Every structure is written in C-alpha cells, then in structure tokens.
Amino acid sequence: MLWYLAGCIVSNSLGSILLSVKGLRKWFPIRRGFLDFITMQPIRYIKAVDKIDFNIKKGEVFVLAGESGCGKTTTARLILRSIEPDEGSVIFNGMNVCNLRGEELKRFRRLVQTVFQDPYSSLNPRLSVFDILLEPLIIHNIRETNSERKEIVYKAMEEVKLTPIENFEHRYPHMLSGGQRQRLAIARSLILKPKLIIADEPVSMLDLSIRAEILDLMISLRDKYGITYLYITHDLSTARYIGDTIAIMYLGKIVEMGICEEVLSNPLHPYTQALIDAVLEPNPNNRFKEKKVRIIGEIPSPIDIPNGCRLNPRCPYVMEKCKLIEPPFIEFKPSHYVACHLLID
Amino acid sequence: MVDLKVENLTTYFFTRRGVVKAVDNVSFNLKDESWGIAGESGCGKTTLGLSLLRLIPPPGRIVKGSIILGGEDLLAMDEQTFKNKIRWRKISMIFQSAMNALNPVYPIGYQLAEPLIYHYGFSKNEALNLVKDALKEVKLNPSLIYRYPHELSGGMKQRVVIAMALILKPEIVIADEPTTALDLIVQSQIINLIKRLKWESKISFILMTHDLSMISEIADKVAIMYAGKLVELGPSEQLYNDPKHPYTQSLLAAIPRLRGEKKKLIFIPGSPPDLIDPPLGCRFHPRCTHALPICKEKEPPITHLNDAMVSCWLYSE
Numbered sequence: 001m002l003w004y005l006a007g008c009i010v011s012n013s014l015g016s017i018l019l020s021v022k023g024l025r026k027w028f029p030i031r032r033g034f035l036d037f038i039t040m041q042p043i044r045y046i047k048a049v050d051k052i053d054f055n056i057k058k059g060e061v062f063v064l065a066g067e068s069g070c071g072k073t074t075t076a077r078l079i080l081r082s083i084e085p086d087e088g089s090v091i092f093n094g095m096n097v098c099n100l101r102g103e104e105l106k107r108f109r110r111l112v113q114t115v116f117q118d119p120y121s122s123l124n125p126r127l128s129v130f131d132i133l134l135e136p137l138i139i140h141n142i143r144e145t146n147s148e149r150k151e152i153v154y155k156a157m158e159e160v161k162l163t164p165i166e167n168f169e170h171r172y173p174h175m176l177s178g179g180q181r182q183r184l185a186i187a188r189s190l191i192l193k194p195k196l197i198i199a200d201e202p203v204s205m206l207d208l209s210i211r212a213e214i215l216d217l218m219i220s221l222r223d224k225y226g227i228t229y230l231y232i233t234h235d236l237s238t239a240r241y242i243g244d245t246i247a248i249m250y251l252g253k254i255v256e257m258g259i260c261e262e263v264l265s266n267p268l269h270p271y272t273q274a275l276i277d278a279v280l281e282p283n284p285n286n287r288f289k290e291k292k293v294r295i296i297g298e299i300p301s302p303i304d305i306p307n308g309c310r311l312n313p314r315c316p317y318v319m320e321k322c323k324l325i326e327p328p329f330i331e332f333k334p335s336h337y338v339a340c341h342l343l344i345d
Numbered sequence: 346m347v348d349l350k351v352e353n354l355t356t357y358f359f360t361r362r363g364v365v366k367a368v369d370n371v372s373f374n375l376k377d378e379s380w381g382i383a384g385e386s387g388c389g390k391t392t393l394g395l396s397l398l399r400l401i402p403p404p405g406r407i408v409k410g411s412i413i414l415g416g417e418d419l420l421a422m423d424e425q426t427f428k429n430k431i432r433w434r435k436i437s438m439i440f441q442s443a444m445n446a447l448n449p450v451y452p453i454g455y456q457l458a459e460p461l462i463y464h465y466g467f468s469k470n471e472a473l474n475l476v477k478d479a480l481k482e483v484k485l486n487p488s489l490i491y492r493y494p495h496e497l498s499g500g501m502k503q504r505v506v507i508a509m510a511l512i513l514k515p516e517i518v519i520a521d522e523p524t525t526a527l528d529l530i531v532q533s534q535i536i537n538l539i540k541r542l543k544w545e546s547k548i549s550f551i552l553m554t555h556d557l558s559m560i561s562e563i564a565d566k567v568a569i570m571y572a573g574k575l576v577e578l579g580p581s582e583q584l585y586n587d588p589k590h591p592y593t594q595s596l597l598a599a600i601p602r603l604r605g606e607k608k609k610l611i612f613i614p615g616s617p618p619d620l621i622d623p624p625l626g627c628r629f630h631p632r633c634t635h636a637l638p639i640c641k642e643k644e645p646p647i648t649h650l651n652d653a654m655v656s657c658w659l660y661s662e
Contacts (some may be wrong), residue, residue: 067528067530068528179616180616207385207555208556208557208599208600209555209599209612210612210616211601212601212610213614234529235601236603237601237602240603241607241610261607264603275530276603278533279603280536280556280559280562281558281600282557282558282585282600284584284585286561286562287379287540287563287564287565290537290540290541291540293534295530298498298499298500298528298530298531299528
C-alpha cells in the first residue's frame, strides 16, 4: 500500500507526467519437470519485476539503474508491451497501455521507440542504412510517395550526423563502426517522431572515447524535440551525466529513487552506496589502497528471493527486522524515496 | 627480478584483403612493476598480449622484433623450448570473457590441474591437492574442484580463470579485459583480488583494457596504444595528471565522472583507422585537434620527457 502512496506523491509533485507505472509485476513461471509434477512440487517463479511504481515527466531523462538480472530490461519490455504484465498498469499519456488493442496499440508503438544495447545485432545485416530507416515509415504508413519518405530519411540521417548522406545511405551495418551503428539505431528510433525513447544500455558496448558522442546526441535531441528518455544502465557515471531522475533496482524492486544528483551524492540505501563505491575513477592513487566493497557475494537468483529485505544476506548493516519484514518505500527527504529499515526508526 | 624487454615488435596479419598492421614497431621495457596498456578496441592490445605468449593465430605472424625475458630471446627459441620453459611458467594470461575460457565438459579442478601434470609431472591426486590451495588463494572454496563451469557464477568463473593463470607461479600475468561482462560490485571484488596478488606475490600484471579508470587501480606504468603504435608511455602519476599526447588527453577527458564537478565530456570524432591502410604520418592526425602539416607526412619520433616517452610532433624539435 505504501508504495502506492509514494507513487501518488511523486505524481502530484512533478507536474506533467508522460508515463506512469503502477504496481507493475511480472513473474515468469519455471517449467516443472515430470518428477516435480508427480511429487506435487509447487510452481516456482522468477520474480523479475515485483510491484514497482514510478513516473516519468515529459522531457526528462529517467534512469533505471541496477546490476544484471535486477529486472530493468523486463520493466522496459513490459512498458513496450512486448510481454504482458501479471498485475499493475502502465499509463502513457493518459491511456492504459495494458488495454490497448489493434490500431491503438500500433499508434502507441509509434510513439514509444527503443534503442538496444548491442548495435551489432539490433540492425538487420541485409538492409542498407537507407532501407533500415525506411522500414518504420512503411510499416506505419507514413507519407505516400517515395520522395516524401526519402526526405524524412535524409533528415533523420542529418540529425544523427551520418553525413555526408551519399556516403552512408547505401552502406550496410557491417560497414559502419560501433558508434555509427548506434547513431543509426537512434535515427531509426527517431524517424517516427516518438514521445518516449527507451534506451537500454545504449553505450555499454561502445568504447569510452565515443560514449560521450552518443550521450550528447541524445541530450541534443531531447532539447530539440522534447523527447523523453527512459535510460537503462548499470553505469552510474553515465547516469549522472545524462539523467534527471534515477531509480535504483535490486532483484525486481526499486530500492531508491530521486533526483539524480541528490541520489548519487547522498545515497541512502546500502545497495546504492555499494554501487557508488564500485564505480571506477581514473586516479593513480587508487592503486595503493584496496577498493571498498561494502556488499559481499553476488546477486542471488531471482527464484529464491530472500525474505524480508531482499538485500539482507549481503547487507553489512543487516538487523533482525530486515530478515522478516520487507521495508516500505518511504519519502525520506522531499522527493527522495528509499526502502530500508535503517532509515525508519 | 622481472625484466621484459620488447624491441620493435611487429605483428602483422596477412589476410586476403591485405596486410593488417596490428602491432607496429612497439618497444618497451618492463621491470618489476605492473603495467596497463590502454586503447580503443582494435588498437592491437590483444595482439600484443598474444605476441608475448607466441600465440598469434594464422594468418598472423610476428614479422620482426625481439622479446627478451631475463636475457633470453623468446622469439629465437623453438616452439618446444618455449612451451616447456616460458608459456604459462614465466608468462601467463587471463583471457577475455571468462565465460568462454573454460572447457564446459570438464570439472574445473581437472582443468586447473592440467598444467601441473604437464609441466611438473605430478600425479593427478597431487595436482588436485595443489589446485585446492590455488582456489583458496583466489578466495574460492576448495570443494569446488569437482564442479563444472556452468555451476559457477560469473565472478567465480573469473576467479577460476585467474587461478589458472597463476597455477605455475609465473612472473608476468597478462590480463586482457579481466572484468568485462561482470557486474559492478563483482568487478570491484576481482580488482581487489588482483591488487592483493600484485602486492603479496610480486607478480607483474599487464592489464589491457580500454578503461583508464580500471588501469589506475592497478598499474604503476601506463602505455597508450593507438592503431598498432605506442603513442605514450609513462608512470601513472605523470600520465593521469599531466598527459602529453592529444590522444591520451582526449581519452581522459571522455571519462564520465561520478564525483566532483559535472563537466561536459569531450569525445574523439571519427573512428580508429583501418589497420590495412593506416594514414600516413602520425596515425592519429585525422582525429587530432592539434594536427600540424608535418603530422600528415612524417611519422613522429619518440620524444623523452622526464620518465615518460611520447610520440607526437608537438613535443619534438
């Protein structure tokens, strides 16, 4: 109940909201073997996303951060409705995405676009740059004539600086560098004039030297077209560079949420603190001391989620209470939310 | 006392499209310290590492140069001697992507025992006992020897791969992107493990990655590679606090920071050149903001500045 309230508070204090996720849940059932079946073992679930709430304001960059397996990509897939949620709702621009059908769903998918992590496998190797950009226009039936469509494709290429156009339009993805491919993927997501772009680790496969180029491009497109981003990442330093609001996920739950700069400079949750400790910085003095590792071990399997607070087996500040009761998600400071027993008393 | 001297090492790949100049005239001298070699993907880091182990796959070949370890020329040895005396005994390697570096059909204990049996002629049981100690050294439970790779998590597999590189107690361990594909917190754990090994067992690590932040956690000296060439080389303090080469400067300015003031990042326009047909003169000149007319024509000589060396026309007379 409390996270519901928390969600409402966020929505009231933030003004115009583009996307609102309420109580979203997705459990994937694990297939039972024959033996499990005859011994009447209960069905077990991978609790990928377990009742999360957040709101994304128009024009902001909302960062969803966490380690692999924490459910951030599942959340993105639920928002896109490429999988159906078990419970909860996704409200986009006032309409409940979970109830959309037919033409309406198609229109929604035009307004919400994705940029994937791996630009080597997210582009069709058999299509040229021009055809990759033309395909969404054909699918969504935008403009009638070829010359009109051509104009839109060229404009998108210019927008992401795949210029000179005549050099690039007939190339195939394998003839492009990693950065160019990712810019092409951004152009593809841009071409339908979306309201929201979901960027799932868009720079993690790229060299450090060109990451800034992609991030700057994303920011400039936001400023120009008022595009809203859901930026999914495990890298808190790029999150700080690009993000306005951040939510930290651990094992299917949001554990901390707030203004990016505030959360990253005053982290409240032990897990956020550990993630921040783990971020590397180029400083030659680092080599003389051990790196601080507050949290032990590795992320457990999302099948056997610990009782109480999900972090309790790894947390250095664990109390008796943490093993029994799940901590509520509270607003500890104005628009800085956290779920941790340490902060309740 | 580790003394590795590499002179004019040149490794080319003779492909059908042409000659890929992956490592071109690289010289350095490593003495009892740990190194970091940084550069973008495709700059020749991995090829350099494999050259030191003489593991270049065809159509690649070490064309010229010498690698001298403790007075012995490694390139002049025949394969059998190199295999018996150097590879894994003196120089070993932690390969990129631990997930694929282990054989899925053998328990990890046997994979770790193999070099002991081959090199020292231990019996299987003796070897397995030593493997248990090796696992303890990398903070793993010795009972894991009968487990298969798929039963271990990513961080544990990485520790096994590190144990494997250390099993013959080499002097030099080359670590090629040892933490890619690992989670952030596990990455810190692995970095701490490498640090402890470096301090306690006096192993010289050569860490190869594109991430200068990670190199600063381990390396005493840092080399920057660009398109098969060493462009700058110097002690960590100097390289991070006062980088000379424009490429090093841009690489450092491209790193997003979590702490301190939020600065606008710079990026290096364009992409690294095709190593079949690298640009004339300085290979970095098409992407360099300080390029002079001479950069396009002649390759810059190596200039020594204090302890560092840099290969750039801005610093040579």
